Ligand SMILES: Nc1nc2c(c(=O)[nH]1)N[C@H]1C(S)=C(S)[C@@H](COP(=O)(O)OP(=O)(O)OC[C@H]3O[C@@H](n4cnc5c(N)ncnc54)[C@H](O)[C@@H]3O)O[C@H]1N2
């Protein structure tokens with residue numbers, strides 16, 4: 001396709017922006033269809049990755065009857081004659097005679113034949129060395145399978161691995177887990193007007209996305225190194241095509257910023273046409289951020305890669321990140337579609353006609369309320385820096401105070417935005 005034809009085709013396709021919710025689902029489905037490869041990894045290397053198979057237990061949990069106290073495993077009624085001692089890690093012989101006991105430590109295996117465990121502090125010794133006392137009526141040991149039965153599914157495939165999952169997997173006897181690898185991302189920043197150091201002025205603005213987006217992408221589980229961030233890429237079509245080709249050789253997802261429109265130096269659409277990309281999403285009926293796009297390319301090796309075109313206006317770029325990139329990455333990692341929590345609007349938020357309005361809000365988690373923030377122009381980042389996410393105002397509606405609305409969260413870490 002010639003560059004002119006490609007640009008014309010892109011303009012035509014861009015004339016019907018996708019519904020925002022549909023665009024999210026399309027991005028997720030495209031990611032899931034290209035879910036990343038699965039490999040076995042040692043447990044300690046799985047934090048942040050995603051279970052590719054359900055987590056099941058290799059044995060009953062606990063695997064053997066386990067004393068939950070220090071004391072005496074007794075058989076029959078007392079007083080009891082001491083016939084031995086069992087510590088955690090040991091395998092005791094059975095108690096075969098009523099009136100006998102073994103001293104037992106917390107975590108030790110309860111011998112066969114034991115009828116009760118008596119706490120050390122609730123026992124006495126008779127002058128002739130026998131153990132006496134009254135065992136509690138509630139069992140003082142954990143029965144095999146109390147937590148889980150051998151082979152039971154504890155977590156489904158698609159679960160993000162976190163320290164709690166790693167601990168559980170270890171307790172179930174796993175040494176490795178089958179996980180999907182982390183998505184590899186790259187970032188290309190377009191715009192000859194961008195400065196990479198010092199204060200803006202004289203027609204030039206600071207690149208605010210090159211420094212920020214890699215950290216947002218990492219919070220969604222991506223691997224991205226400083227070498228994967230390139231820009232500003234010169235505002236020419238050959239420079240765009242070449243930068244995309246290089247980035248696509250390694251990355252599963254290449255994010256670009258700027259150049260999503262059809263201005264004189266907006267080369268993203270023609271570059272995608274030249275690379276033979278197909279659109280998954282080409283513009284979305286959302287404000288801000290409508291020129292966002294997601295395109296798919298299949299390499300000669302059959303590997304599917306994606307380009308997410310984030311608009312140049314910085315807040316619009318983040319809208320595209322949470323709208324298209326977040327669901328795409330969930331799909332690539334084999335995770336469920338990210339569910340949107342709901343909150344109650346504390347103040348009115350205007351609608352945007354036929355478009356969905358994503359409005360920056362600060363959440364009061366205790367009250368379950370969402371509070372619109374100030375400084376939310378699409379070229380601004382001041383509002384974003386104090387917000388937790390975007391309230392979703394559906395097309396054809398306005399956000400009335402007291403309305404329950406979905407909120408698209410920013411991928412903040414615990415402690416960030418702590419009020
Ligand atoms: N004729 C029309 N022009 C524009 C429309 C429209 O509907 N008709 N929509 C506007 C909207 S909305 C957006 S969003 C932008 C998107 O344009 P691009 O993705 O092509 O972005 P650029 O033109 O390259 O840049 C837009 C704006 O953002 C600044 N910018 C770009 N990159 C960065 C960065 N890394 N850090 C900080 N600021 C950045 C750039 O200087 C421009 O001011 O199109 C509108 N135009």
Ligand code: MOO
Nearest residue numbers: 288289290316378
């Ligand atoms: O929609 Mo633009 O993305 O308003 O800044």
